[in-house]
Each structure stands twice: as C-alpha cells, then as structure tokens.
Amino acid sequence: xxxxxxxxxxxxxxxxxxxxxxxxxxxxxxxxxxxxxxxxxxxxxxxxxxxxxxxxxxxxxxxxxxxxxxxxxxxxxxxxxxxxxxxxxxxxxxxxxxxxxxxxxxxxxxxxxxxxxxxxxxxxxxxxxxxxxxxxxxxxxxxxxxxxxxxxxxxxxxxxxxxxxxxxxxxxxxxxxxxxxxxxxxxxxxxxxxxxxxxxxxxxxxxxxxxxxxxxxxxxxxxxxxxxxxxxxxxxxxxxxxxxxxxxxxxxxxxxxxxxxxxxxxxxxxxxxxxxxxxxxxxxxxxxxxxxxxxxxxxxxxxxxxxxxxxxxxxxxxxxxxxxxxxxxxxxxxxxxxxxxxxxxxxxxxxxxxxxxxxxxxxxxxxxxxxxxxxxxxxxxxxxxxxxxxxxxxxxxxxxxxxxxxxxxxxxxxxxxxxxxxxxxxxxxxxxxxxxxxxxxxxxxxxxxxxxxxxxxxxxxxxxxxxxxxxxxxxxxxxxxxxxxxxxxxxxxxxxxxxxxxxxxxxxxxxxxxxxxxxxxxxx
Numbered sequence: 001x002x003x004x005x006x007x008x009x010x011x012x013x014x015x016x017x018x019x020x021x022x023x024x025x026x027x028x029x030x031x032x033x034x035x036x037x038x039x040x041x042x043x044x045x046x047x048x049x050x051x052x053x054x055x056x057x058x059x060x061x062x063x064x065x066x067x068x069x070x071x072x073x074x075x076x077x078x079x080x081x082x083x084x085x086x087x088x089x090x091x092x093x094x095x096x097x098x099x100x101x102x103x104x105x106x107x108x109x110x111x112x113x114x115x116x117x118x119x120x121x122x123x124x125x126x127x128x129x130x131x132x133x134x135x136x137x138x139x140x141x142x143x144x145x146x147x148x149x150x151x152x153x154x155x156x157x158x159x160x161x162x163x164x165x166x167x168x169x170x171x172x173x174x175x176x177x178x179x180x181x182x183x184x185x186x187x188x189x190x191x192x193x194x195x196x197x198x199x200x201x202x203x204x205x206x207x208x209x210x211x212x213x214x215x216x217x218x219x220x221x222x223x224x225x226x227x228x229x230x231x232x233x234x235x236x237x238x239x240x241x242x243x244x245x246x247x248x249x250x251x252x253x254x255x256x257x258x259x260x261x262x263x264x265x266x267x268x269x270x271x272x273x274x275x276x277x278x279x280x281x282x283x284x285x286x287x288x289x290x291x292x293x294x295x296x297x298x299x300x301x302x303x304x305x306x307x308x309x310x311x312x313x314x315x316x317x318x319x320x321x322x323x324x325x326x327x328x329x330x331x332x333x334x335x336x337x338x339x340x341x342x343x344x345x346x347x348x349x350x351x352x353x354x355x356x357x358x359x360x361x362x363x364x365x366x367x368x369x370x371x372x373x374x375x376x377x378x379x380x381x382x383x384x385x386x387x388x389x390x391x392x393x394x395x396x397x398x399x400x401x402x403x404x405x406x407x408x409x410x411x412x413x414x415x416x417x418x419x420x421x422x423x424x425x426x427x428x429x430x431x432x433x434x435x436x437x438x439x440x441x442x443x444x445x446x447x448x449x450x451x452x453x454x455x456x457x458x459x460x461x462x463x464x465x466x467x468x469x470x471x472x473x474x475x476x477x478x479x480x481x482x483x484x485x486x487x488x489x490x491x492x493x494x495x496x497x498x499x500x501x502x503x504x505x506x507x508x509x510x511x512x513x514x515x516x517x518x519x520x521x522x523x524x
Contacts, residue, residue: 021162023055023056024055024056024166026055027048027051027052027055027056027170028166028169028170028173030047030048030051031048031051031170031173032173041177041178042076044177045063045076045174046076046077046078047078048061048170048174049061049062049063049076049077049078049150050078052078052150053078053150056166057152057153057154058134058150058151058152058153059150059151059153060077060089060093060150060151061077061078061148061149061150062075062076062077062078062093062148062149062150063075063076063077063138063146063147063148063149063174064076064097064146064147064149065138065145065146065178066144066145066146088111089111089131089133089151092109092111092133092151093133093135093149093151095109095133096109096133096134096135096149097135097147097149099135100135100136100137100147100149101147104137104139104144105137106134106135106136106137106164106167106168107133107134107135108132108133108134108135108152108160108163108164109132109133109135110130110131110132111130111131111132111133111151130154131151131152131153131154132151132152132154132160133149133150133151133152134149134150134151134152134163134164134167135147135148135149136148136149136164136167136168136170136171137171138171138174138175138178139171139175140175140176140178140179143175143179143400143401143402144402145175145178148167148170148171148174150167203219203222203223203226203252204248204251204252205219205222205248207244207247207248207251208241208244208245208248209385209388209389209392210382210385210388210389211384211385211388212382212383212384212385214377214381214382215377215382215385218245218374218375218376218377221374222245222248222249222252222374223252225249225372225374226248226249226252226253227252227253227254228253229253229343230371230372231324231343231344231345231346231368231369231371231372232246232249232345232346232371232372232373232374233309233346233347233348233369233370233371233372233373233374234246234345234346234347234348234374234376235347235348235349235373235374235375235376236347236349236375236376236377236378237349237378237424238349238423238424238426239423239424239425239426239427240376240377240378240379240424240425241376241424241425242307242347242349242376243262243305243307243347245347245374245376246262246303246305246307246345246347247260249303249345250302250303250305250343250345253303253343255301255302255303255343258301258302258303259298259299259301259302259303260299260302260303260304260305261295261298261299261302261303261304261305262304262305262307263276263277263295263304263305263306263307264307264308265306265307265308265309265311265312266307266308266311267308270313270315270316273312273313273316274315274316274319274332275288275292275294275332276294276295277294277295277296277316277319277320278294278296278297278319278329278330278331278332279291279292279293279294279296279297279331279332279334280292280294280331280332280333280334281331281332281333281334282333283333284331284332284333284334285332285333288332288333291331292331293331294329294331296323296329296340296342297331297338297340299340299342300340300341300342301341301342302342302343303342303343303344303345304342304343304344304345305345305346305347306320306344306345306346306347307346307347307348308347308348308349309346309347309348309369310348310349310350310352310355310361311348311350312361314362317361317362317365318362320365321362321364321365321368323340323344324344324365324368324369325368327339327340327341327342328340344369346369352366352370378421378424379421379424379425379428380420380421383417386416386417386421386428387413387416387417389425389428390408390416390428390432393428393429393432393433394408394432394436394444397432397433397436397437398436401436401437403436403437403439404442405436405439405442405443405444406442406443407442407443407444408443408444409443409444409445409446409477409480409481410480410481410484411445411446411476411477411480411481412435412444412445412446412448412449412477414446415446415449415453416428416431416449416453419452419453431449431450431453432444434448434449434450435448435449443481445474445477445478445481446473446474446477447473447474447477475507475511476511476513478497479493479497479504479507479508479511479513480511480513482496482497483508483513483515483518484518486518487518487519488515488516488517488518488519489515489519490504490505490508490515493515
C-alpha cells in the first residue's frame with residue numbers, strides 16, 4: 001500500500017520493469033540536464049526535488065544553503081511541497097538538518113512516531129511502511145555550502161548506504177552548479193518585462209564597480225547606446241573588464257530577455273572558429289557527423305559578443321563582414337541562406353589601425369565594427385576605483401573561501417594604490433584572492449600581497465629582497481597598523497603587540513612613526 005495524501009493523488013507509484021537503481025540513474029541524468037538549462041538555477045533545483053518525489057520515494061525534499069553562499073535565498077523546496085504539512089515530520093527533518101550542520105556528515109534518522117498504526121492529516125500508513133529523514137551535506141571540496149534533506153518512504157527492506165551514495169552524487173552536482181551560479185543569480189537570465197510605453201528602466205550599472213570621472217564618462221556613453229541595436233566596438237587593454245561592459249550593454253537593451261552568447265575568437269583554433277560562428281551541415285568535413293547550428297544562428301533575437309575580434313583570420317573576416325552588412329550567412333557545407341536578427345558587440349585589446357596598415361585586418365570590416373567605439377580606461381587611469389574594486393573582491397572571495405576578513409591595513413592600501421597595475425582589474429582580482437587565502441587573522445596586510453606590490457616607496461624601508469628587509473617591512477606594517485587601531489595610544493599599541501612601551505617607542509622611532517599623527521584631534 002502506497003502512502004497517500006488526503007487531498008493529493010498517490011505520491012509514488014512504481015513503474016513496471018524498472019528497478020530502484022534504474023530510476024536513480026534516470027534522476028541523475030535529468031538532474032544534470034536541469035542544472036544546465038537556462039531557465040534558472042532555482043528552477044533547476046526545484047525540478048530535481050520534484051524528481052526525487054516522483055521517482056525515488058523521497059518526499060518533502062528541501063535544500064538549505066548557508067547564509068551568503070548563493071544569491072537565491074536560503075531554503076528551496078519543490079513546487080507544491082506545501083501541500084504536505086505534518087508537524088512531527090517537520091520536526092524530524094529539522095533535527096536531521098541540525099545534525100548534518102553540526103558534523104557535516106550524512107544522517108539518516110527514523111521517524112518513530114509513524115509506527116504503522118497511526119492515521120495523520122497528511123499520511124495514511126500501512127503496517128509495512130516506515131519513514132526516515134535522509135539529510136546530506138552539500139560541499140564543494142572543503143567548502144561547506146548547505147544541506148539536502150528528504151523524507152524516505154520505504155516498504156520493508158531498505159539499503160541506506162545505496163540511498164546515501166545516490167544523494168551524495170546528487171549533492172556534488174548541486175555544489176558544482178552552485179559555485180558556477182554564486183555570482184550569477186537567476187534574475188540575470190530570466191525574461192524581464194518591458195517597461196510601460198513612455199517610461200524607461202533606469203540604467204543598471206550594479207555589476208560594474210567604479211565611480212571615477214573616467215568611468216562616469218563610460219557609463220554615460222553606455223546609457224546612450226544600450227537600448228539601440230547599433231554595433232559597438234569595445235576597446236581597452238587586457239583585463240580592464242570589456243566583457244562586463246558587454247554584459248551591461250545587453251542587460252540594459254530591449255533584448256535583455258533574449259539570449260546573450262559570448263565567443264572568444266582567440267580561444268578557438270581557426271579550423272573550428274568558422275564552424276562555431278556559422279555552424280555546419282552533416283558531412284561538411286571529416287568528423288561532422290551531424291548538423292550543428294552556429295553561434296550567430298543560436299543568438300537570433302538576442303546579442304552576440306565577439307571578444308578578441310582582432311585575432312580573426314582573413315577568411316573569417318570576410319564572412320563576418322557579410323553578416324554585419326546583410327545579417328545572413330550559410331553553414332559550412334550548406335547552400336541555404338540563413339537570416340539572423342542579432343545585435344553584435346565586439347571587443348579587442350589590439351590596435352586595429354596598425355593592423356589595417358599591416359594588412360592584417362580588413363578596413364571595410366573595421367568600418368562596420370567601429371560604428372560606436374567605446375574605450376575602457378586602464379586601472380592606472382582610475383586610481384580612485386582601486387579600493388572600491390578591492391572591497392568588492394574581498395567580499396567575493398571572503399564568502400567563497402569562508403574567511404572572516406574585517407579590514408585591510410593602511411600599508412596594504414598604500415601598496416595597492418601606488419602600484420601601476422599592468423594587468424588591470426584581472427590582476428587586482430588575483431592579488432585580492434591570494435591575500436584572502438593567505439591571511440588567518442581577519443586583516444589583509446602588506447606581506448599578504450604579491451612581491452611585485454611590495455616596493456620600497458610603499459613599505460617605507462630600503463629596497464632589497466633579503467630576509468632582513470622583508471622582516472623590517474612586516475614589522476613596520478604591524479606597528480603602523482597597531483598605532484592606527486589604538487589612535488596613537490603607545491601603551492595600548494604595545495600591549496596589542498606583546499611589547500614593552502620602551503621597545504615600542506624604539507621601534508616607532510626606527511620607522512619614523514610619530515604616535516601623535518594617529519591621535520584623534522580634540523574639538524576646539
């Protein structure tokens with residue numbers, strides 16, 4: 001006899017000829033597809049919980065993420081799960097979750113109140129049926145993310161190890177998908193309602209950090225062209241964030257609810273790039289076993305971003321020119337002309353004018369791409385943005401690596417702001433992640449930053465890379481930070497560092513640090 005809800009249909013009905021293991025394998029395959037679909041991370045998780053209910057006798061499934069792990073809320077349940085309401089089961093589920101959070105190991109607990117003779121508002125149970133709570137940790141490596149819990153409805157014999165192994169695989173898939181979706185919540189890919197006629201949505205610049213004057217000029221140019229279908233050419237050094245600018249253009253356009261496809265032209269070999277962009281027919285070349293749609297065809301109605309456009313071969317440049325002019329192309333090996341309605345955004349860090357002079361880039365293609373050029377300034381031209389961007393990355397990697405970072409020391413700030421950043425924002429992000437990983441005291445200090453940032457002008461000690469110089473640099477930073485924290489109180493600073501006041505005074509004089517400079521001025 002299967003469990004039934006008084007107001008709901010049969011919750012589980014075994015399929016003829018299908019073993020429980022077969023159904024688990026099917027669920028894993030469907031789960032993988034759900035986590036990859038574009039409908040959204042949360043929708044995929046809800047569908048997975050529904051699959052557990054329908055195919056695996058795992059009811060009332062829920063996923064609980066820890067605070068700050070993903071931008072989709074802490075608790076996720078399957079659609080319609082609110083139909084089942086049983087206080088005793090809910091209590092058992094909560095106990096199971098707390099046990100997993102305490103030990104970070106899988107738990108299976110029986111629900112003893114269901115002894116096969118009791119009738120409850122949700123379940124009608126026969127004497128052979130038993131309920132268990134199964135709770136599994138969701139972890140990515142050593143990173144703790146949350147729990148998956150469900151109520152197992154079983155008849156007679158039951159293999160706990162097999163069930164937990166199945167849920168463990170499922171949780172590993174969810175953890176990997178959560179890491180990918182952590183900073184890309186569902187609202188970015190969901191369809192956005194168009195504004196009421198006559199109104200205009202405010203320009204969304206939330207994903208781009210920067211308030212410097214040069215970036216304000218960039219935002220002004222972005223706002224003017226975002227809602228048009230004009231081709232935009234984004235120019236700038238490697239690592240300045242050209243892809244984020246392209247994201248902002250798409251997110252603020254009338255195509256925001258449509259697909260956004262990104263292609264790195266430098267990452268694909270020339271033999272594959274043409275097929276990736278325009279697709280191919282079956283048997284068009286060796287290994288073409290089936291027809292394949294290209295990126296331009298898939299991007300119909302939306303936006304395509306062609307990064308590193310300066311790396312295109314001359315042959316591909318000719319075909320791209322036709323798409324730009326007529327919005328049509330043929331697949332490799334095909335004769336049918338395909339029309340595409342797509343907005344094109346391109347980007348490069350190369351000097352296209354010089355490439356034209358050297359006959360490496362077609363002039364007519366350049367004119368088609370360069371309808372609305374947009375230059376993104378390097379980081380050394382926007383010094384006031386360095387600390388806001390640093391704070392953003394500290395918060396990002398603090399959550400990813402479960403670190404309690406309270407602040408960044410003054411010498412470390414000096415190093416960051418005085419460095420010339422040849423690798424731009426990408427280099428800054430790598431430096432911050434490194435510092436977050438290295439610190440174990442809640443403070444990012446100068447010695448947590450890469451050696452390339454620890455120059456003599458920043459550390460205040462003589463140049464050199466020997467052990468004595470490095471130790472003096474660290475000592476000066478600790479004393480400076482302590483004086484700043486104690487607002488120039490030498491006695492308190494000495495206690496914080498475990499020194500006597502006399503030694504503290506000697507060290508301060510050695511590094512030309514005057515405690516009076518850190519004291520709060522008294523009101524007049």
